[in-house]
Each structure stands twice: as C-alpha cells, then as structure tokens.
Amino acid sequence: MRLWAIADLHLAAERNRAGLLALGHYPEDWLIVAGDVCESIDLFAEALGWLTHRFARVIWVPGNHELWLTDRGQETRSSVAKYASLVAAARRCGVLTPEDPFVAWPPTGDVIVPLCTLYDYSFRPDDIALADVVAWAAELRNVAADEHLISAAPFQGMVEWCAQRCDETEMRLARELPPDARTILVGHYPLRQDLVRIPRIPRFTPWCGTTRTEDWHRRYNAVVAVSGHLHVRRTDWRDGTRFEEVSLGYPKQWDPAKGVSGYLREIMPAA
Ligand SMILES: [Fe+2]
Ligand SMILES: [Fe+2]
Numbered sequence: 073m074r075l076w077a078i079a080d081l082h083l084a085a086e087r088n089r090a091g092l093l094a095l096g097h098y099p100e101d102w103l104i105v106a107g108d109v110c111e112s113i114d115l116f117a118e119a120l121g122w123l124t125h126r127f128a129r130v131i132w133v134p135g136n137h138e139l140w141l142t143d144r145g146q147e148t149r150s151s152v153a154k155y156a157s158l159v160a161a162a163r164r165c166g167v168l169t170p171e172d173p174f175v176a177w178p179p180t181g182d183v184i185v186p187l188c189t190l191y192d193y194s195f196r197p198d199d200i201a202l203a204d205v206v207a208w209a210a211e212l213r214n215v216a217a218d219e220h221l222i223s224a225a226p227f228q229g230m231v232e233w234c235a236q237r238c239d240e241t242e243m244r245l246a247r248e249l250p251p252d253a254r255t256i257l258v259g260h261y262p263l264r265q266d267l268v269r270i271p272r273i274p275r276f277t278p279w280c281g282t283t284r285t286e287d288w289h290r291r292y293n294a295v296v297a298v299s300g301h302l303h304v305r306r307t308d309w310r311d312g313t314r315f316e317e318v319s320l321g322y323p324k325q326w327d328p329a330k331g332v333s334g335y336l337r338e339i340m341p342a343a
Pocket of ligand 1: 080082108135301302303321
C-alpha cells in the first residue's frame with residue numbers, strides 16, 4: 073500500500089474532470105485530496121464518491137473553492153454552513169474529513185491529521201496593517217475572489233473563523249495525539265509563510281495561510297506536511313520535515329499527456 077496526495081483538482085474545468093475520470097484503480101492505496109476539488113456540492117459528492125471506488129481510503133480537507141458561495145439554489149449563504157454540508161457529504165461516501173477521528177497510516181503508525189485552519193491575512197509584510205491588507209493587494213490586482221465569495225458568518229470574518237479553527241485544532245491535537253506520535257499534517261494551505269513563493273501574484277500571500285501554524289511541523293512532530301492552493305508544485309524541507317505542495321491546478325497548469333496519475337505525489341512509499 074502507498075499513500076498518495078493531490079490537491080486543486082478544480083473539477084469545474086471540463087479537462088480536469090476528464091483527467092480525473094481517466095485515473096486508474098489503486099485498490100490498496102490511500103489518497104489525500106488537499107482541497108479545491110470544486111465549488112458545487114453535487115459535483116464534490118460525485119467526485120469523492122467516485123474516488124472512493126478507485127482508492128482504499130480517501131482523506132479530504134477543504135480548500136477555499138469548496139467554501140465559495142456560488143452554488144445555484146444553495147440554501148445557505150454562509151461558508152461555515154457550507155463547510156458542514158461538505159463534511160456531511162464526504163462522510164456519506166466514507167471519506168475522512170478534519171472533523172473525524174485521526175487515523176494512523178498502517179505501515180508506519182504515523183498519524184494522518186486533516187486540517188481546516190484557513191487563513192487570517194497574517195502572511196503579509198510587517199509594515200502593512202491588517203486593515204490595509206486588501207487595499208495593498210488591490211494595487212497589484214492580487215485580491216482573492218474569496219473576498220466576495222466566502223462568508224464567515226456567524227463569525228465576524230476570516231480572522232475570527234481562522235482563530236477558532238486553529239484553537240480547536242490545537243485542543244484536539246493536545247487531547248487526541250498519542251505522546252511521541254509522528255504525524256502527516258494535511259491542509260489546503262502551506263503551514264509556513266516561507267513556503268509561499270508566488271512571484272506572479274506576490275500580494276496574494278494574505279489568502280495563503282496563517283502564522284499560527286508556522287511551527288506546527290515541529291510541535292506535532294510531522295514527517296510530512298501536505299498542502300495545495302499555490303498551484304506551484306514543490307518539495308521543501310524545514311527542520312527535517314518534508315513539505316509537499318501537490319496541486320494539479322487549472323487546465324493550463326498541467327500536462328494532459330501525463331494524466332492526473334502523473335501528478336499524484338507519493339507521500340509514503342510502497343509498504
Ligand atoms: Fe486552487
Ligand atoms: Fe485554493
């Protein structure tokens with residue numbers, strides 16, 4: 073069995089859907105899907121259900137695109153409520169979410185920790201105040217569409233929702249992680265600001281994570297930290313932890329000749 077990861081499938085794009093449907097069977101293997109599957113809940117449920125027939129186990133964390141309120145006929149106008157619906161849909165297909173008990177990777181016992189920690193605009197230069205961050209990004213037209221497509225209600229905004237998610241995740245980790253456990257941390261966003269290298273959209277960083285998670289790889293003894301969101305595939309190392317950015321991305325950002333299978337990142341080798 074192997075542990076694979078991919079992120080940013082962006083299935084609203086026809087070519088990405090076709091690519092996914094061409095993926096083979098991996099009956100022994102597990103797959104991490106690190107967010108940005110799509111915006112529509114129906115398509116999300118269909119895609120996760122399909123993936124559970126291709127892999128032995130599927131683990132999902134939300135990206136910003138799942139939280140977008142662009143679904144037609146959506147009952148709710150809050151991304152917080154939409155997240156709850158996404159978790160329910162994932163659970164109906166047997167997919168593990170950040171709201172479920174942690175599971176260990178059987179060959180090594182490393183604990184897989186799916187995260188929903190969001191962003192709070194703290195990935196910004198020291199001389200830019202929080203109140204000025206959107207205007208600062210707007211100068212280079214780098215403002216994320218999240219600003220008008222995500223609602224954090226009943227929280228005041230993303231800063232408060234992100235803080236609550238980080239508090240709750242820290243409490244759960246303190247309570248549920250066995251002492252001396254090694255972890256595989258899985259989130260949509262990179263845990264550290266120094267992993268965000270997006271020179272074409274340099275002022276997009278405020279929408280890319282939170283400084284709250286800066287030392288989580290050390291604190292939670294992570295062997296690997298998996299993320300997506302940047303659409304810049306990379307492997308980095310910090311303090312002995314491997315950081316894997318595993319995005320597929322928008323149609324022009326991947327090569328159909330390689331297939332989606334060519335973009336599955338091996339997180340844990342065959343065992
Ligand atoms: Fe994405
Ligand atoms: Fe994203």
